[in-house]
Amino acid sequence: MKKIKQLLSFFKKSVFEKNLVLLIGYTTNNLLLFQTALNHRSVKEHPTENNERLEFLGDAIISSVVADYLFKKYPYKGEGFLTEMRSKMVNRQQLNHIAIQMGLKRLTKFNKLDGGLKTSQIFGNTLEALVGAIYLDKKYEFTKKWIVNKMIQPYLFMDELELIDINIKNKIIGWALKQGKQVDFVLAGEQLEGRRRLFTINVVLDGEVIASQKGYTKKDASQMAAQKAIETLGL
Amino acid sequence: MKKIKQLLSFFKKSVFEKNLVLLIGYTTNNLLLFQTALNHRSVKEHPTENNERLEFLGDAIISSVVADYLFKKYPYKGEGFLTEMRSKMVNRQQLNHIAIQMGLKRLTKFNKLDGGLKTSQIFGNTLEALVGAIYLDKKYEFTKKWIVNKMIQPYLFMDELELIDINIKNKIIGWALKQGKQVDFVLAGEQLEGRRRLFTINVVLDGEVIASQKGYTKKDASQMAAQKAIETLGL
Numbered sequence: 001m002k003k004i005k006q007l008l009s010f011f012k013k014s015v016f017e018k019n020l021v022l023l024i025g026y027t028t029n030n031l032l033l034f035q036t037a038l039n040h041r042s043v044k045e046h047p048t049e050n051n052e053r054l055e056f057l058g059d060a061i062i063s064s065v066v067a068d069y070l071f072k073k074y075p076y077k078g079e080g081f082l083t084e085m086r087s088k089m090v091n092r093q094q095l096n097h098i099a100i101q102m103g104l105k106r107l108t109k110f111n112k113l114d115g116g117l118k119t120s121q122i123f124g125n126t127l128e129a130l131v132g133a134i135y136l137d138k139k140y141e142f143t144k145k146w147i148v149n150k151m152i153q154p155y156l157f158m159d160e161l162e163l164i165d166i167n168i169k170n171k172i173i174g175w176a177l178k179q180g181k182q183v184d185f186v187l188a189g190e191q192l193e194g195r196r197r198l199f200t201i202n203v204v205l206d207g208e209v210i211a212s213q214k215g216y217t218k219k220d221a222s223q224m225a226a227q228k229a230i231e232t233l234g235l
Numbered sequence: 236m237k238k239i240k241q242l243l244s245f246f247k248k249s250v251f252e253k254n255l256v257l258l259i260g261y262t263t264n265n266l267l268l269f270q271t272a273l274n275h276r277s278v279k280e281h282p283t284e285n286n287e288r289l290e291f292l293g294d295a296i297i298s299s300v301v302a303d304y305l306f307k308k309y310p311y312k313g314e315g316f317l318t319e320m321r322s323k324m325v326n327r328q329q330l331n332h333i334a335i336q337m338g339l340k341r342l343t344k345f346n347k348l349d350g351g352l353k354t355s356q357i358f359g360n361t362l363e364a365l366v367g368a369i370y371l372d373k374k375y376e377f378t379k380k381w382i383v384n385k386m387i388q389p390y391l392f393m394d395e396l397e398l399i400d401i402n403i404k405n406k407i408i409g410w411a412l413k414q415g416k417q418v419d420f421v422l423a424g425e426q427l428e429g430r431r432r433l434f435t436i437n438v439v440l441d442g443e444v445i446a447s448q449k450g451y452t453k454k455d456a457s458q459m460a461a462q463k464a465i466e467t468l469g470l
Contacts (some may be wrong), residue, residue, distance in 0.1 A: 047313035053306060056314045060295075060302035067295035068370075071288060078282035079291045135303075140375040196280070214427045224427055 019107055024130070025150065030137050037133040040110035040122055051129035058132030061140070065147045066090055073158070080220070088161045089152070095124030098155045102127065127151075169226040172203070175235055181206050185222050188212065203229040254342055259365070260385065265372050272368040275345035275357055286364035293367030296375070297325055300382045308393070323396045324387070327455070330359030333390045337362065362386075403461040407438070410470055416441050420457050423447065438464040 009027075010018065020034055021027055028034065037054050044050040066089055070082045088094070099105075100123050108126045135143040169185070176183035182205070189200035201221035203211040211229035215221030245253065255269055256262055263269065272289050279285040301324055305317045323329070334340075335358050343361045370378040404420065411418035417440070424435035436456040438446040446463035450456030 048311060052314035053312075053317065056317050057302050057306050060299040064295040064299040067292050071292050071367075076283060077288075079287035082288065082291050132306075140299075140379075144375075221427075 023103065023107065024134060025146070026138075028137055030133070033133045033136060034130070037129040038104075038108050038126060040108060040126070042111035043109045051126060051132075054129035054132035054136075055125050056132070057135065058128035058130065061131055061135045061143055062090055062128060062147060062151075065144045066152075068144070069148060069152060085158075085161060088164055089156050092121050092124055094156070095127055096121060097124075098151055099123035099127035101155060102150075104130070168223055168230065171235065172226055172229055172233075175233075176205065185225065187218065189214075201225045205229075205233075258338065258342065259369060260381070261373075263372055265368070268368045268371060269365070272364040273339075273343050273361060275343060275361070277346035278344045286361060289364035289367035289371075290360050291367070292370065293363035293365065296366055296370045296378055297330075297363060297382060297386075300379045301325055301387075303379070304383060304387060320393075320396060322454075323399060324391050327356050327359055327451075329391075330362055331356060332359075333386055334358035334362035336390060337385075339365070403465060404457055406470070407461050407464055407468075410468075411440065420460065422453065424449075436460045440464075440468075 010021065013021070016035070017031065020031070024034070033054075036049060037051050039050045041050045041052055047053055063086070066086050067082070070085050074082065074085070104123045104126050108123060110122055131143060131147065134146055138146075172183055184204045186202045186204050187199060188202040188209075191198050191200075196216055198214050198216060199218050199221045200212060200214050201218060201224075202209045203225045210232050211225045213221050213224035213228055215224055245256065248256070251270070252266065255266070259269070268289075271284060272286050274285045276285045276287055282288055298321070301321050302317070305320050309317065309320070339358045339361050343358060345357055366378060366382065369381055373381075407418055419439045421437045421439050422434060423437040423444075426433050426435075431451055433449050433451060434453045434456045435447060435449050436453060436459075437444045438460045445467050446460045448456050448460040448463055450459055
């Protein structure tokens with residue numbers, strides 16, 4: 001009976017309300033708040049009517065929830081790893097990708113004719129604004145679960161994301177192989193910084209040093225050097 | 236009677252526990268968590284024993300709470316204003332200043348002999364770690380109140396912060412425009428300091444470098460370089 005009542009009340013809703021329920025997964029009384037979250041600046045100029053304030057808020061909430069998620073998922077990993085994983089999870093492209101898969105492309109109101117419009121970011125920004133609205137509507141703990149269940153679990157594959165940085169070194173090695181060139185990662189130095197050892201790794205391409213980085217572990221230094229080499233080579 | 240019991244139990248505590256109660260304002264059972272929050276990397280190398288993981292978490296929580304605080308305090312202001320106010324409230328110097336006033340200088344465990352140590356940031360980082368610990372101990376809503384009551388209300392004077400023009404960079408750009416000169420902020424270098432990237436920004440006036448500063452973010456480095464340039468130019 002309760003299910004039927006819910007179903008009936010669903011069909012009485014406006015198209016916007018129906019879409020919203022399907023998007024956020026619950027019924028809200030704050031329709032205006034969510035309308036604001038879906039308004040790009042190109043359709044509403046005033047700060048109280050477009051989604052930029054909510055985007056500011058939602059961006060911070062997503063960062064916190066992801067920090068908490070990573071802190072607990074990887075209890076033995078250092079801050080550097082956690083920071084890196086977070087930026088893999090919530091960078092502009094990733095958020096935009098998630099937003100489009102959620103269907104935000106159809107729901108976001110924006111003006112295609114606006115010259116300054118970067119459509120590569122707009123849906124990710126709307127997703128941040130949506131999270132800001134959910135946070136204002138339902139507070140932090142609810143929003144935390146929402147982010148984990150609706151954003152992280154379905155769209156972010158942690159095992160794959162973990163592997164991405166390993167591929168940086170492989171990327172150069174693979175590239176060199178194809179080019180018939182020789183690439184080496186060489187330990188070029190080891191110094192003491194306080195009580196800690198600091199390693200310098202050089203990336204050497206056919207005998208020439210093309211990148212050099214320091215790090216507290218050889219692996220860190222190698223990764224950073226590989227990243228720099230990729231930028232230098234324009235790969 | 237209850238007050239007396241509380242007082243008696245306070246005197247039974249260890250020195251560390253007493254200091255902790257005075258610092259955070261409540262009694263916790265998670266002593267180990269707070270000990271970790273007060274350990275700088277220079278005294279404990281392992282990620283599970285020093286405060287860097289908690290700093291990562293606390294930094295995000297502070298950003299969220301401040302975003303929420305500003306969102307509600309300034310209901311008609313745009314995202315740009317909110318972002319700027321947040322960076323005035325929680326930049327490195329400000330956090331370090333608050334931390335020292337809270338007494339974290341005496342409670343943080345660090346090794347002065349460590350060469351890589353920047354004491355200008357260490358207490359602010361400890362404060363972030365402390366917030367991370369409070370969040371794990373008492374969840375978000377409690378931590379939110381803690382940040383507002385213990386960090387914002389006593390140490391951050393919003394009226395004054397509103398008046399500070401932190402966008403020093405704009406000041407020089409505006410000045411150069413009036414003078415018919417060309418000013419550029421150029422990324423002159425990027426190096427690794429431990430796991431963190433350190434950026435060097437040069438201020439270039441009509442092709443001549445007039446200031447150069449390093450920072451952990453390009454924005455920080457730009458601001459500091461702009462400050463230096465202003466002093467050099469006597470603006």
